Amino acid sequence: MRFSIAPDHPCLPGHFPGRPLVPGVVILDRVIEAVEAAHGPLDALRLPQVKFLQPLLPGETAEIELTPAADAPRWRFSVRRGETVLATGEVAAGAAP
Secondary structure: OEEEOOOOOOOOOOOOOOOOOOOHHHHHHHHHHHHHHHHOOOOOEEEEEEEEOOOOOOOOEEEEEEEEOOOOOEEEEEEEEOOEEEEEEEEEEOOOO
16 A cells, blocks of 8 residues: 655644654554555554654655464554665554453
8 A cells, every 4th residue: 555644734743843754653544544454444453563764754655565474363564665664563453462
């Protein structure tokens, strides 16, 4: 799934003045949308592991890649801008163990 956050998105003022960056929570919201677009609505989604490696700037296009993990329902994800990895992690459905 490809996405872009418009430069006038309401999350950007104050994050950060003079050099706006897309907040991680907005990126993770798009990851969850990608999981639910592929698998339907899921209850009690968790993000047990997330790493942010590079910033996403307003107007840049990023792509989410999902890979099913061995212990379903769980997915590994990466968010990329071209070849650059912006974020990686896991999304899991169901209550925490």
